[in-house]
Amino acid sequence: METPMTSPSQPAVVVTGLNKIFNHGQPNQVDALVDIDLEVQPGEFISLIGPSGCGKSTLLRLVADLLEPTSGAVTINGKSAHQARVDQDYGMAFQQSGLFEWRSVERNIELPLELKGWDKAKRRERAKEMLELVKLPEFAQHMPWQLSGGMQQRVAIARALASHPKLLLMDEPFGALDEMTREHMQAELLRICAAAGTTVIFVTHSIPEAVYLADRVVVMSPRPGRITEIVNVGLGRGRTELTREAGEFFARVTEVREALRGIEMADAARGIEDR
């Protein structure tokens, strides 16, 4: 994989003065994001948390160049967000797995590579590698409907990681999973991203999930959407199931919860899972 000419200290993602207004000047105008500034370091794991409607998905879509900002800019590894999308510099996963029903598991994973113009042998090889990574090697030939929800989500993550992107953008990817599967997937994701040095921006509604995964938790507030606090987690790398029971973990969970409660005081918070 060729990497752009960058100095080692160059941030992976830089968001400066970002504003997003939907339906500008109309009665249904929404100030979704106001003056967002954020810098993400290479290999860093960022959790985005905040009440429903505070603009988490909008921020992620702006980084992915799936939406145009009203003002401000997003830079990914020194490139514009648009150029980064065209170059397929990032992988993306959503709450819905978005698997293509008519494609087998391995051909789902191959799709982004196909669009990059990789030849078939190379694609097969990579799909196989990715399936081993998400621990589903024997399901290559299966069709999506033959997989459980958690397995489908793992395939979606394998697909997002298939081109070995330096940046991974995830919008509540574990939102539809049960608690057990969810915790298992969290550990897997950390392992995979740590091994590959992937930078991650991860949107979630769950405070423990945000804390367990992240180096920093970005707390957002709604109407208008802005960043109110950034919590440094500082639990280090190599987190295990024991991390979930550590005192320091609970201290950070409390810190994030209080940051969110501050928002709740100011505005009725909706949709925060407190578990």
Added chain:
Amino acid sequence: MVVAVLPPLVLGVLFLAAWQTWIIVSDVQPYVIPRPTDILASFIDDFDLVWRASLVTGMNALVGLVLGSVFGFVVAVLTNRFRFVSEVVNPLAITIAAIPAVVIVGVLNNMYALDSQIPRRIMVTISVFFVVFVQVAKGLRQNDATQMELMRSYAATPFDTLKKVRLPNTMPFFFTGVRTAAPLALIIALVSEYFGGTQNGLGSKISGTLNSSNKALGFAYVLGGALVGLLFFAGSNLLEYLVVPWRRRARSK
């Protein structure tokens, strides 16, 4: 499978038995309504006649079904892809749909040789076209939001998105159209024989023999039509089963 087939089969047999019994008991004359056993005898004896008539009408319906499906699909994709095509096709489609079918066959019959099957085939094609066109157009408008965002994140071209996502997504809609259009194709093929042209198809034979005293033969032709209809039904379902396997699962859920 057996469980699904058994109830209608039992019902059908009961119905035929009741029919037969009723005619025997109430002493209805065979030139008014024939007995099922007479119809079957006539069907077997004159199978050659029924077969040839079925072939003519079945062929008209099949050609129209295939052409109408292909045109419906292609035009729907083009209208979806290019705005100027939809600006031409939509008003045209509405206009043609508003003309009563009868008039079209009448006009077409005057344009072709007396023994030509082409006017009937055109008639079937037009009817099938609309059914399939509407379904495919609907399918192309319904896309999974996550899949579309993924394609955008892959910087896929509109053509790639069409080929790899939107067309496969549309296939179930296309086959719904074909399944709906299959019986319609046969009906149009039958009825269009009533408006002149050679009288060698099922439609002509049914109307001819049902007015004669050989009612059993008339009903044998009807039976032939029913069998062709069944074939169309089974064929279009089988095709869907083979081409869009992921739908089987979705529907059986």
